[in-house]
Structure formats: C-alpha cells, structure tokens
Amino acid sequence: MEKFERGTTMRITAFFTDPDTGAYVDPSSVTAEVYTPDGTQKFSGAMSQLGTGSYRAEVQTEFTDDIGFWKVRVYGTYGGNRVSETDKIQVIEVK
Numbered sequence: 001m002e003k004f005e006r007g008t009t010m011r012i013t014a015f016f017t018d019p020d021t022g023a024y025v026d027p028s029s030v031t032a033e034v035y036t037p038d039g040t041q042k043f044s045g046a047m048s049q050l051g052t053g054s055y056r057a058e059v060q061t062e063f064t065d066d067i068g069f070w071k072v073r074v075y076g077t078y079g080g081n082r083v084s085e086t087d088k089i090q091v092i093e094v095k
Contacts, residue, residue: 001087001088001089001090002089002090003089003090003091003092004061004089004090004091004092005061005091005092005093005094006061006062006063006064006065006067006091006092006093007061007062007063008060008061009058009059009060009061010034010058010059010060010061010089011056011057011058012032012034012047012056012057012058012059012072012074012089013050013054013055013056014030014032014047014054014055014056014074014085015053015054015055016030016053016055016076016078016083017053018078023053024051024052024053024054025052025053025078026049026052026053026078027076027077027078027083028076028077028078029046029076029077030046030047030049030055030074030075030076031044031045031046031047031074031075031076032044032045032046032047032057032059032072032073032074033072033073033074034059034070034071034072035070035071035072035073036065036066036068036070037066037067037068037069037070038066042059042061042065042070043057043059045057047074055074061091065091066091067091067092067093068090068091069088069089069090070088070089070090070091071086071087071088072086072087072088072089073085073086074086074087
C-alpha cells in the first residue's frame with residue numbers, strides 16, 4: 001500500500017496482463033476512480049498509457065482532504081470482459 005501526504009499528487013499506476021499467458025495487454029477505456037475514506041468520489045477519469053499494459057493517473061490531493069485509507073478502482077475492457085483491480089492507498093499528515 002502506498003502512502004501520500006496531504007497536498008501532494010497521487011500517482012496511480014496499473015498493469016494489465018492476460019490471465020492465460022501473463023503477457024501485458026491493453027484494455028480499452030482504462031479508467032481510474034479514487035474514493036476518500038468516507039466513500040466520496042475524489043476522481044474519475046481516463047488513465048494515460050505509459051507502455052503496453054501500463055497505465056497511470058495523477059490525482060492532486062488538497063491540504064484539507066481527509067487522512068486515512070482511500071480506495072482506488074481501475075478498470076477497462078479486454079477480450080469482451082471487464083477487467084478491474086481495487087487497491088487501498090493511505091493519505092497521511094506529516095507534522
């Protein structure tokens with residue numbers, strides 16, 4: 001689980017592989033959603049492709065954002081099926 005300080009940019013990276021071969025693949029319409037600890041959606045948008053099977057989104061946090069565990073969902077469509085991944089990140093306050 002990654003940690004980010006409030007007021008910094010979260011860099012969310014996702015990797016997609018074919019479940020049968022393990023080779024990197026490019027789903028269509030790769031989207032990221034980020035939710036605060038209380039379930040409020042902070043971000044929803046397309047991810048930028050870095051390379052085959054590799055995608056990134058950047059989400060700016062504010063100094064007033066809640067600290068705690070945030071939820072990240074990344075999804076796309078590959079081979080006619082929706083592929084997705086859910087992860088947690090932690091937003092912390094540094095004193």
